[in-house]
Amino acid sequence: MAEPLLEIEKLEAGYGDVQVLWDVTMAVEPGEIACIVGSNGAGKTTLLRTISGLIKPRGGTIRFAGGEIGGRAPDHVLGGGIAHVPEGRRLFKGLSVRDNLMLGAYLRDDREAIEADLEKVLELFPILKDRARQDATTLSGGEQQMCAIGRGIMARPKLLMIDELSLGLAPRLVDRLGEALIEINRTGLTILLVEQDVMTAFEIARHAYVIETGRVSMAGSTKVLGDDPRIRQAYMGL
């Protein structure tokens, strides 16, 4: 088996007096779509925030593409190749769709390649082309998510982490976004998806980690986990 792109071992993290993550160990293979599922408050977002450097880990290691990145500042992590699409899109108000997308490429200097990537993003989500000059926060929820994903792609990462792809979106839009992610993945970009909606996540991803109260409770291929009665009962309501 190839060496994992992202490898997390015994990770501990939290805020102030509250520890959220306990002994989290997981790995993402290069080229795959993996997902982290779990209920609200399980620690999924904290895990992504720790990986991207917004929170310092208290213990354990995070290795990416062979190097240790645990505790590095966000600009180091992004520069190393991990882009984080945050929960709730968090687009910048007062800036156009185009400016928001360009901010994704903030750390890059290769002007021509940036323009080419911008074209690719606008091809992937043609609606953004029509809205390019509009204030990004005036877009609909689905369009905002497209813009946020596009902004992540603009960093030209090796790993794209997306927090709550489906949150607040109609099922039809989620399907459309899922197809787009699979399309992006085919170009070689590894994706780590975080979802409360297990059905959606399992349709898109190949591997899954289930997080409960800050610990990894189950892991495996989504095909196997999708048939597991515990998962079906707890998360799919079946």
Next chain:
Amino acid sequence: MDVGQILANGIVLGALYACIAVGFSLVWGVLNVINMLHGSFIILGGYLTYFAWAYSGINPVVFLPVVALILYGLGFAVQYLFINKVVSAPVLTTLTLTFGLDMILYNVMTVVFTATPRRITLDLGSVDFFGVILPVDRVVGMALALILTGLLYAVMRTSKIGRAIVAVRMDRQAAELMGIRVNRIYAITFGIGALMAGAAGAVFAMVFPVTTNLTGAFLGKAFVICVIGGLGSVPGALVGGLALGIIESFSGYVLGPQHAITVGFVLMLILLVVRPTGLVGVKGYE
């Protein structure tokens, strides 16, 4: 005196006011820091330009970019070394810090330059424009002030740094996820605020006498303009500056010049009650 002349005087004054306030507004809007140093930065810019002109005899416009860059460096250093340590503290903490730094700068300037009013005299004469008489140095000052304000607007709207500054203003954490080093952007923003103050001071010294006794008055003006026009945007400072200049000009004529400042502050109080976002401002810091 006819209305055209009063209006023209107000616009000239207003353009200078806009240039004075725009850096203050930027720092307040982006960093949520009320920069008490702003008035002293303006006077420092004025003095540096004056002395450079007095000793060399070269046209002071040449020194404007140099003075602006010196002030940028000073502002960057102040933010990086001091304010960044407490920037996320409540606004009173940063206000007290900049107030203390201002006392140091103010007193150093008074010792080094003395408080004697100084003015660059260019003797360019005046022009008669349809019966409105305008001294040429004031027209040049107004043009320079508008050019500087316009340049800042262009930088904020079209450059990568401008985008990053807006991003930090709107969502600090999301900006970090773009790889933006927030403390560095803070220092650059404060540096730009000081740069605009220094440039405004340089322009001011070509039109009116500058003295350290004016630092408080400039700070007060910047404050009023931000409230009138709205916080954290270049158009807000421009509208606020022009509005204050014209209002002061007219009320000075009607009520006497000693009341012009009072009218400005009364107007600020009314706007705070009626329209706290300012004439073109947006609500809050979001």
